[in-house]
Amino acid sequence: MISVDAFDLKILTALQDDGRLTNQELADLAGLSASQCSRRRMRLEEEKVISGYHADLSSEALGFGVIAFIQVGLATHSPDNSKRFRALVNRIDEIQEAYSLTGDADYVLKAVLRDLKGLSNLVNDVLMPHQSVAHVRSSIVLDRLKESAKLPLRELKAG
Amino acid sequence: MISVDAFDLKILTALQDDGRLTNQELADLAGLSASQCSRRRMRLEEEKVISGYHADLSSEALGFGVIAFIQVGLATHSPDNSKRFRALVNRIDEIQEAYSLTGDADYVLKAVLRDLKGLSNLVNDVLMPHQSVAHVRSSIVLDRLKESAKLPLRELKAG
DNA sequence: TCCCGTTTGCACGCTCCTTGCGTGTCTTAT
DNA sequence: ATAAGACACGCAAGGAGCGTGCAAACGGGA
Numbered sequence: 001m002i003s004v005d006a007f008d009l010k011i012l013t014a015l016q017d018d019g020r021l022t023n024q025e026l027a028d029l030a031g032l033s034a035s036q037c038s039r040r041r042m043r044l045e046e047e048k049v050i051s052g053y054h055a056d057l058s059s060e061a062l063g064f065g066v067i068a069f070i071q072v073g074l075a076t077h078s079p080d081n082s083k084r085f086r087a088l089v090n091r092i093d094e095i096q097e098a099y100s101l102t103g104d105a106d107y108v109l110k111a112v113l114r115d116l117k118g119l120s121n122l123v124n125d126v127l128m129p130h131q132s133v134a135h136v137r138s139s140i141v142l143d144r145l146k147e148s149a150k151l152p153l154r155e156l157k158a159g
Numbered sequence: 160m161i162s163v164d165a166f167d168l169k170i171l172t173a174l175q176d177d178g179r180l181t182n183q184e185l186a187d188l189a190g191l192s193a194s195q196c197s198r199r200r201m202r203l204e205e206e207k208v209i210s211g212y213h214a215d216l217s218s219e220a221l222g223f224g225v226i227a228f229i230q231v232g233l234a235t236h237s238p239d240n241s242k243r244f245r246a247l248v249n250r251i252d253e254i255q256e257a258y259s260l261t262g263d264a265d266y267v268l269k270a271v272l273r274d275l276k277g278l279s280n281l282v283n284d285v286l287m288p289h290q291s292v293a294h295v296r297s298s299i300v301l302d303r304l305k306e307s308a309k310l311p312l313r314e315l316k317a318g
Numbered sequence: 319t320c321c322c323g324t325t326t327g328c329a330c331g332c333t334c335c336t337t338g339c340g341t342g343t344c345t346t347a348t
Numbered sequence: 349a350t351a352a353g354a355c356a357c358g359c360a361a362g363g364a365g366c367g368t369g370c371a372a373a374c375g376g377g378a
Binding site for chain 1: 161163171174175176177178179206207208209210211212213214215216217218220221223226228245248249252253254255256257258259260261262263266267271296298299300301302303304305306307308309310311312313
Binding site for chain 2: 333334335336337
């Protein structure tokens with residue numbers, strides 16, 4: 001079992017905020033020496049508690065003006081059809097997130113696009129015509145209140 | 160205006176995949192020298208094209224078993240009420256993403272929780288009773304096909 | 319109390335980062 | 349056509365950061 005103590009939590013919280021922190025900076029934040037932070041960080045990476053590090057790019061600066069949520073209903077719920085749909089989703093870079101949900105729709109996709117033409121293209125020329133898909137309904141994001149991938153570690157106690 | 164050339168795109172693409180890449184590794188990938196990659200990276204950070212670096216933590220390893228999408232309708236659409244709701248969303252760490260959308264609901268939230276009890280607590284004890292909120296409908300994620308925050312830089316041409 | 323496994327801080331050799339500098343290229347004005 | 353300026357490049361050097369070895373400190377069980 002993976003055990004994460006209070007020091008690990010401080011390190012994880014800090015790296016979640018800034019993935020380029022120096023071991024010395026981590027040490028100052030966590031109250032440890034730099035070498036120890038290095039060792040703990042390596043262990044957390046080894047155990048896949050830290051699954052990776054990523055640069056966060058500005059969609060505005062790079063000209064991605066449209067975010068959309070797309071609800072998709074499948075034509076049939078056969079394993080084959082699901083597989084086809086998953087393969088489709090995986091090869092479309094514009095789809096950042098994809099989930100199957102309880103409730104109305106079979107799947108919800110979150111897509112990032114350059115403009116509405118890009119959304120139209122994705123919905124009408126890629127998703128709709130695909131054999132696995134029965135119906136599609138898209139909602140455009142008007143305002144982004146919050147967008148991060150940070151886990152709420154605050155409440156976690158050492159284990 | 161921010162200009163991003165083909166070298167910058169290679170650097171951004173690489174850092175989006177691995178935010179801890181060495182300047183030398185970037186150099187090998189982009190076909191530049193390490194010092195030049197350092198300079199370009201600093202410029203991209205300065206211009207906020209790179210808005211930050213983050214460690215990606217494993218929700219499974221840390222015991223977050225539930226992801227939910229929560230559709231929220233506001234009681235009124237007055238500016239005051241919106242403001243109250245936004246403040247609420249901002250101070251709840253379990254809410255990773257929050258958007259206002261076209262279509263049925265006013266807002267959609269994505270929340271990460273330890274278990275269903277955590278979701279129940281968020282929906283019934285925090286969101287529902289809040290004065291700004293009229294109705295709430297939550298959908299639980301059954302399966303995560305894809306989850307990243309990578310922008311589809313593939314298609315971008317130098318500008 | 320003693321023992322053993324674990325965790326820690328420190329020191330050191332090695333890698334990596336950044337800045338200064340000289341060179342080559344492209345653009346613009348004469 | 350040519351001179352001058354701006355820009356991006358690679359190289360080299362000095363300084364910062366990284367990870368491993370090691371000995372000391374700590375903590376739980378016999």
